[in-house]
Amino acid sequence: MIPASFDYVRAATVEEAIDLLVQHGDDAKLLAGGHSLLPLMKMRLAQPALLVDIAPLRALSYVRDEHDHVAVGALTRHHDLANSPVAISGASVLAHVAGQIGDPQVRHRGTIGGSIAHGDPASDLPAVLLALGATMVAQGPTGRREISAADFFVSFFEVALAPDEVLVEVRVPKSSPGQWGFEKLTKRAQDWAIVGAVAVRSSSGVGVGLINMGPVPLRASGVEAAIASGKDAKEAAELASEGTEPSADFNGSLEYRQHVARVLVRRALEKVGV
Amino acid sequence: MSILGNRVLRREDPKFLTVGGTYVADLELPGSVHVTFVRSNMAHAKIVSVDSSRAKAMPGVIDVFSNDDLGLANFPTIMEMTNAAMTPPMLASGTVRFVGEPIVVIVAETREAAADAAELVVIDYEPLPVVIDPVEARKDEILLFPEAGTNVAFTLDFGGDDTLFDACEVVVELTLANQRVAPCPLEGRSAAAHMTADGRLEFSSATQAPHGVRDALVSFLGLEPEQVHVVTPDVGGGFGAKASVYQEDIVVGWCALRLGRPVRWTETRSESMVGLGHGRAQVQHARIGGTRDGIVQAYRLDVLQDSGAYPGFGAVLPFMTRTMTSGPYKIARAECASVSVVTNSTTTTAYRGAGRPEATAAIERMMDVFAREIEMDPAELRRRNLISKDEFPYTTPVETVYDVGDYHRALDLALEVADYEQLRTEQSRRRLSGDVRQLGIGLSCYVEITNGLPDGEFGAVEIRPDGKVIVRTGTSPHGQGHVTAWSMLVAEQLGIAIEDIEVIYGDTDVVPRGAGTMGSRSLQIGGAAVNQAALDVIEKAKDLAADLFEADRGDVVLDKASASFHVVGSPAVSHSWAELAAAALAKDGGPLFAEVDLASPGPTFPFGTHVSVVEVDTETGKVTVLRHIAVDDAGRIVNPLLAEGQVHGGIAQGVAQALLEEVVYDLDGNPLTSTLADYSFISAAELPSYETRFTETPTPVNALGAKGIGESGTIGSTPAVHNAVCDALAHLGVRHVDMPTTPMRVWSAIEEAAARTNAKGQG
Numbered sequence A: 001m002i003p004a005s006f007d008y009v010r011a012a013t014v015e016e017a018i019d020l021l022v023q024h025g026d027d028a029k030l031l032a033g034g035h036s037l038l039p040l041m042k043m044r045l046a047q048p049a050l051l052v053d054i055a056p057l058r059a060l061s062y063v064r065d066e067h068d069h070v071a072v073g074a075l076t077r078h079h080d081l082a083n084s085p086v087a088i089s090g091a092s093v094l095a096h097v098a099g100q101i102g103d104p105q106v107r108h109r110g111t112i113g114g115s116i117a118h119g120d121p122a123s124d125l126p127a128v129l130l131a132l133g134a135t136m137v138a139q140g141p142t143g144r145r146e147i148s149a150a151d152f153f154v155s156f157f158e159v160a161l162a163p164d165e166v167l168v169e170v171r172v173p174k175s176s177p178g179q180w181g182f183e184k185l186t187k188r189a190q191d192w193a194i195v196g197a198v199a200v201r202s203s204s205g206v207g208v209g210l211i212n213m214g215p216v217p218l219r220a221s222g223v224e225a226a227i228a229s230g231k232d233a234k235e236a237a238e239l240a241s242e243g244t245e246p247s248a249d250f251n252g253s254l255e256y257r258q259h260v261a262r263v264l265v266r267r268a269l270e271k272v273g274v
Numbered sequence B: 001m002s003i004l005g006n007r008v009l010r011r012e013d014p015k016f017l018t019v020g021g022t023y024v025a026d027l028e029l030p031g032s033v034h035v036t037f038v039r040s041n042m043a044h045a046k047i048v049s050v051d052s053s054r055a056k057a058m059p060g061v062i063d064v065f066s067n068d069d070l071g072l073a074n075f076p077t078i079m080e081m082t083n084a085a086m087t088p089p090m091l092a093s094g095t096v097r098f099v100g101e102p103i104v105v106i107v108a109e110t111r112e113a114a115a116d117a118a119e120l121v122v123i124d125y126e127p128l129p130v131v132i133d134p135v136e137a138r139k140d141e142i143l144l145f146p147e148a149g150t151n152v153a154f155t156l157d158f159g160g161d162d163t164l165f166d167a168c169e170v171v172v173e174l175t176l177a178n179q180r181v182a183p184c185p186l187e188g189r190s191a192a193a194h195m196t197a198d199g200r201l202e203f204s205s206a207t208q209a210p211h212g213v214r215d216a217l218v219s220f221l222g223l224e225p226e227q228v229h230v231v232t233p234d235v236g237g238g239f240g241a242k243a244s245v246y247q248e249d250i251v252v253g254w255c256a257l258r259l260g261r262p263v264r265w266t267e268t269r270s271e272s273m274v275g276l277g278h279g280r281a282q283v284q285h286a287r288i289g290g291t292r293d294g295i296v297q298a299y300r301l302d303v304l305q306d307s308g309a310y311p312g313f314g315a316v317l318p319f320m321t322r323t324m325t326s327g328p329y330k331i332a333r334a335e336c337a338s339v340s341v342v343t344n345s346t347t348t349t350a351y352r353g354a355g356r357p358e359a360t361a362a363i364e365r366m367m368d369v370f371a372r373e374i375e376m377d378p379a380e381l382r383r384r385n386l387i388s389k390d391e392f393p394y395t396t397p398v399e400t401v402y403d404v405g406d407y408h409r410a411l412d413l414a415l416e417v418a419d420y421e422q423l424r425t426e427q428s429r430r431r432l433s434g435d436v437r438q439l440g441i442g443l444s445c446y447v448e449i450t451n452g453l454p455d456g457e458f459g460a461v462e463i464r465p466d467g468k469v470i471v472r473t474g475t476s477p478h479g480q481g482h483v484t485a486w487s488m489l490v491a492e493q494l495g496i497a498i499e500d501i502e503v504i505y506g507d508t509d510v511v512p513r514g515a516g517t518m519g520s521r522s523l524q525i526g527g528a529a530v531n532q533a534a535l536d537v538i539e540k541a542k543d544l545a546a547d548l549f550e551a552d553r554g555d556v557v558l559d560k561a562s563a564s565f566h567v568v569g570s571p572a573v574s575h576s577w578a579e580l581a582a583a584a585l586a587k588d589g590g591p592l593f594a595e596v597d598l599a600s601p602g603p604t605f606p607f608g609t610h611v612s613v614v615e616v617d618t619e620t621g622k623v624t625v626l627r628h629i630a631v632d633d634a635g636r637i638v639n640p641l642l643a644e645g646q647v648h649g650g651i652a653q654g655v656a657q658a659l660l661e662e663v664v665y666d667l668d669g670n671p672l673t674s675t676l677a678d679y680s681f682i683s684a685a686e687l688p689s690y691e692t693r694f695t696e697t698p699t700p701v702n703a704l705g706a707k708g709i710g711e712s713g714t715i716g717s718t719p720a721v722h723n724a725v726c727d728a729l730a731h732l733g734v735r736h737v738d739m740p741t742t743p744m745r746v747w748s749a750i751e752e753a754a755a756r757t758n759a760k761g762q763g
């Protein structure tokens, strides 16, 4: 519970943060809200030699209406996202889910960028971004690039960011309020999901995302295809566990998690009128 | 008008709500060094070698010690009752027996340096087979102490009657898990020690029993009682787990003696989860029998207690379970026997209720199972079997004598507040409609024992020359509100405002004796001692006043409204408390004071009924508590606000055991729940607003008429919630789900019942 010693730098700009990442390579770690990284450091599961604190970069904390999409700055805290009028009207599912993360302390520190860059399959926002077909914007030494949510989550705790890249923005196609369903099974309000499911209806169909059903957040493409072919929620949800490989622990066996995924997907689909 | 019975706000709170408390870790100790323990990461192994050389060479490290360096005796057995071959050394030597057992102590200039150095201690282990399940341990195949030849640490066996159930028309039995839980006080263990200029060891401790800590330091470190001074700054909860002294405390004291520098230690949460004693941890087998029309005639409880690696207080707690075997019921024949075994896990100890919640959990679950078997409403079954109010004092089949109670009244009131009939109607409606969310209604009628240990308590009241009062108490509050309650008791007797009363505790120099705060004992013995001291000081004041008035002593009266004494019939001439304190000083050169060592008048038996209403999502197995109704009777209530606070916290912990909390080990003995992310410590978000009521049936046992209230909430709530969960599933063919009733466990029980029904349907 006491981290190993480390150096600490407060980055004044994104560019400075990137420079430090370039200089220090694997020894450096970005620090945003610290609500995933610091627990790992305290248990000495992570021992970065240098922490580059980007939390003070408030310019990267915003929620903007950009015509066809909502742009969320990577350092936007969960609490701010949950309460943003722009998010509530243009990406209400994202605002709602941000408001369900952990507890108030977590939501006042944790950021959307940290949540996504951490690559934890048990986190809530990644699956929502998958279902929404979001785009991540990363900035590196040579400039910015866009990465689709579908390409972003590579494997267990691994994402498509290069070691010298900073996630700066998340772009979410607009969705209508009331056109989504989100279901999360936890033991306690503050817990990570044992299993979670999200369904979002858009002009291109219904997107379905799964939380904690494998090494990465998943898109339930079988369910999506079934809906597209006219199946009802109950029938489509039966496909929710297809191809999933959730881990087993004392909160849920593989069999239990797969069952719960089917139940939660059905409930989420019912909320979007499937 | 009496101040007693009023909702007097806690005098303790303004500090906590503004500047905050001062805990051991907050104490300023210039020049202090920090202690860190290197703990075993193996559940059972021979220590082949320990290499501390690199740690010792680290900058900032002062010294590194192992058990051989200490030269201290092993911890003694608990009350000389447990197996003498199973005592723990101060630091593990030769063999480690659980993950978290301290092996090496590092002393460093900073906490961080000590933590870094700990990583450099190389311990070579030779793994031994591990036994975690007490049922396996009982087989004596894997032994923790081969020289003992058994894993059995303690047994209670008063023989058994083979004919116990012969007269019963219906007999049902069940094996129940009363799972291992972690007490989780918000403040973990913490100690700071230094030698004073005059050569005394001053020791600050986050404890429930400062005098016990002093006595332990004296005996282990070979000091004289006058050489040790123990103080408790604010203590952030204990729940029983801080009632005993730990090896780490003694080692901290030893380091201060050895190094001559102030030494401090504050455990981290991860350490606390494996080092602080755990609670409960019983496997129970219960049998209940009676007539088809609902008269319970016989009951037998067999307890297998998991003691953890070294038998501590937990090993002997079945004694308390046995004391409360038959609960609030008139059962003609009841027996309880127990076996306590050691396993490769954290030692178990007292935890809020300490042996009694386990008894209540068993009998209350069995009452429900029996009711279901004879198809009787569980409330009706309880009503038919409760001891009636005119049967007290009541002696149970295990020879426990209950002082006084009105159990039916508590049951009736709880059912009325709950609107029980309406709840059952709603439940039927949901059952008929096949609702995904089924309703469960659970009852628990409990009786428990408080102030169950024989210790007396110290109390003193002193009137200062300025008319203010100093109260000293041997209890050691750590959240309970004794400052408020003891002030009220003294104010009531002396007529002095509570603002003018100071309550001192937790300092062995100022308070000479004390047993501390545990077992819901404090008000009825510590409060009663202070109350008696107040009465005694009034008598002394009357002597002094009689002299001043030159009147007959018998004619002197205390007018509480004006806080002064006068001669009966002439209130115009009076002497204040301050004047009498001055008179005392003038007369014998000492203060006006009285001190009392009150012998324990014996235990009391609080009781009540809790009703829990839960909703179970039958598709996911998730349980939500909708309502919790608690009717508690702790005799006379001095301050309902404080009593409710105890009930509220108790219910939270009790609900947590029923629904969420469990210390889990893997088969190799690795703890899987050593952070609060993994261990499901309950929060307000999981709990409804409680509906609490008190009935007051004063006990004749003590002058205050008071019983303990500190543990009732925990004892009463767990079975109510557990029964509610099982009740919600009963129509689905589920007979029992073990605690904690987590989503997966509930879902699995529903699935298994469905599979059984299907198999039957086909067969």
Ligand SMILES: Cc1cc2nc3c(=O)[nH]c(=O)nc-3n(C[C@H](O)[C@H](O)[C@H](O)COP(=O)(O)OP(=O)(O)OC[C@H]3O[C@@H](n4cnc5c(N)ncnc54)[C@H](O)[C@@H]3O)c2cc1C
Binding pocket: A029, A030, A031, A032, A033, A034, A035, A036, A037, A038, A074, A075, A100, A101, A102, A103, A106, A109, A110, A111, A112, A113, A114, A115, A116, A117, A118, A122, A123, A124, A125, A161, A165, A166, A167, A168, A190, A191, A192, A193
């Ligand atoms: C008690 C508790 C409960 C929680 N419950 C939930 C829950 O229910 N659901 C849920 O989804 N999450 C939960 N979380 C996690 C929470 O949402 C975290 O805030 C989030 O996972 C990480 O965000 P952060 O800003 O704190 O990131 P940090 O901890 O600061 O960083 C996490 C990782 O991301 C990297 N990183 C951070 N920002 C960037 C960036 N802009 N670009 C590139 N890399 C970056 C860091 O280097 C680090 O590796 C919980 C956390 C706690 C402590």
